[in-house]
Amino acid sequence: MNDPVGQFVAGLASLAAVPDRRAGYVVYRVEPVDGQYAGDSVETAVEVAELANWPIAPPHWIHLPTGIAFPRTNSQPSPIPSWTRHSRQIAEWGTDPNSAQAWLAHVRGVIGEAQ
DSSP: OOOOHHHHHHHHHHTTOOOEEEEEEEEEEEEEEESTOOOOEEEEEGGGGGGGGTTTTTSSEEETTTTOOOSSEEEOSSSTEEEEEEEEOOOOTTTTSSHHHHHHHHHHHHHHHHH
């Protein structure tokens, strides 16, 4: 049986991202290596519905606490109170053999752009 959400959670857990399923979301932690949040543990989330095609296709929206801002972003209020979701594309998805690692690297890079 195919369980993309379970695969996503297991992949993040194997990388110490501390994933937690909460009311239609997978909330997890990343530590950016660049930018204002470098070295901090930042909580972020993905909607479970966006994981339907994992690992073939990555999620599109990155949910972050509203205080994390970007100079340029396509964003909308997140259904998570006090959070915003940011639209981010991933170029050349699927070239990394470890999809969870590629996803975390992507999110770290996005948060590294925050001001």
